[in-house]
Structures are given as structure tokens and as C-alpha cells.
Amino acid sequence: MLGFHAEDYIQFLSLLGRQTDEEKLEEESEQYGLTYDCPINRHVYTYAALTSGASLRAAECLMEGRSQVAVNWCGGWHHAKRDMASGFCYINDIVLAILKLREKYDRVLYVDLDVHHGDGVEEAFCASTRVMTISVHKYSPGFFPGSGGLDSIGVGKGRGYTVNIPLLEGARDEEFVPLVCRVLHKAREVFSPQALVCQCGADGLSGDPMDSFSLTPTAYSRCLQFMLQWRLPTLVLGGGGYNSPNTARCWTRLTAILCGHKLSSEVPDHKFFMSYGPDFELNISPGNRKNMNSKEALRRIHNTIIENLDKLK
Ligand SMILES: CN(c1ccc(C(=O)NO)cc1)S(=O)(=O)c1ccc(-c2ccccn2)s1
């Protein structure tokens, strides 16, 4: 964890279980972002260490050639900063995994499909020409974390290696998939990644409490399948997803794709079967929320990103 995070932050997290002076605890917690959406309890450190360790181990499996794809659905904590928790994220397992992959691969592509901007990962690599980050997310006044605009393209020598695809609420599969895949195609052309990390936060699904996009698991499946055809060492991670049955539907579908397994459209009987009512179907309908993304806006976003990426040639 010290490969990315500040020692004092990790030290504080590790002492949480043993700290008894509530007053002191309260005060210090604030400076480390350990309030509101990142509450503290004595289990946080172990939880964060285990989930990050799993993402690191998955990266090592790829580097050892044990598999072409490795998955950690408990990972994907893209908001955590070097010395601060943020957005339910305590340790940035994604940054740790990318730094590990960089020990073997010269260029790593990071793709963030979560409905929230992958700010913690972008910030960590915004000055790098060896890690390209691409985040597609809802970008709207007051929506967390508030960063990830079209003009956020990296800094210094890393300028152009940060890509943001900012969308408005109501985004649907039929425009999400072609836009993301066209950007991915261009990114691969100009960056030639040797390894891939994909955060598959499912809070963009229709029916998620984040109430933002109208995606179905098909959007995530098509984007992941597009990347899988590159046959790069690929790390697949989880992230947000607050409608648990729908998130399970989505990640089960992605797992089946990764395993080359065909799924029935019916949810099979199991311990949590009743949570999948009333239709007990694997698929999710997109719903009918108003789509605020106009064709002109989507075209402008696409053209701007393609122009920016072409400058890297
Ligand atoms: C802290 N926030 C985050 C941060 C990160 C995420 C996330 O999933 N990031 O990927 C989600 C919410 S937040 O302020 O937007 C919210 C906290 C609680 C929220 C909520 C709770 C219930 C229903 C709808 N929204 S949104």
C-alpha cells in the first residue's frame, strides 16, 4: 500500500482498530477524508488491505502468464487519493495494480466504466506518458466527484494521455457503446497498450440508486468484449453498483463472457433467488428516463477526443 499511499495515512488507517482517544481520532480523521462517505471503524483497514491485495495478486497472475484475464469484483476503488479516503474508497487498489503491472509492461491502458469519474486513478497518472486513463462518466453540476470534464487531458508530458468522456444523465446503451468503443479504438491506435485494466462499476445501470444512466448489462458486455479482442493481459475490477441484484446480473454476465460460458436468460434458483423478482430474468430493461445527451453533444465529445488523441501520433 505504501507503493502509492502516504505513510502517515496508512499508519492512521492501521491504528483505527486500536485508537481509544475518540477526541484525537475525530480530529485526525477529518484530515484524511475519513468522514461522511468514508466512515471509520476497526474493520476498515483489514477490508481495504484484503481487497487491494486481491487486485495486486490478480496483476501478478497476469505478469506471471498464469492467465490472460484476472478478475477482482471486490476491487475498483477509483476515488482513493494518496493521503485521503474519498467516495467510499480507502485504498486505491487500481493505482497499486497499475504500478505493479508497470514493473513488466511499458504502457498500461486504464478504462473506467463506472458512472463516477475515476479521479483517484487519473490524478495518480495525469503526468505520465506510460499510463493512459480513459473514464466515461456522468459529468453534471453537483454530481460526485465533479471532475472529469472534456478539457481535462493530463498535465506536463502527460498532456493528452488523460481522456474523459463526460455525459449527461439518461445515457443509453445505443450511444454509450459506439462512443466508448470508438475512443478505445483510437486510444489503442495511438498508445499501443501492452496491458489493460478495466473498472466495471455497475452504478450506471438503469435502476441504480445513483439514478444517472439508463444502461443495461449489454453496454458493459459490449465494451469489455471490444477490449478482450485485443488479447492483452487484462485486469477486470468492480466498483460502484448499489442495486445489488442488478449489479450481480451485470457482473455475472461479464464473468460468463470472460469464461466463455453461455448463460440462460432466467436467474437460476439459489439462496437469494427472491431478490431477482418479479421477473427473475438475467437482463435489465433500460427504462424510460429522459436522455439528456443530444446527438450534437455526443458528436462534439467524440470529435474533440479523437482530435486530442491524434495529436499523440
Ligand atoms: C459520496 N458519494 C458517492 C461517492 C462515490 C460513489 C461511487 O460509486 N463512485 O464510483 C457514489 C457516491 S455521494 O455524495 O455522491 C453519495 C452518497 C450517498 C448517495 C446516495 C445514497 C442513496 C441513494 C442515492 N445516493 S450519493
Ligand SMILES: [Zn+2]
Ligand atoms: Zn460509482
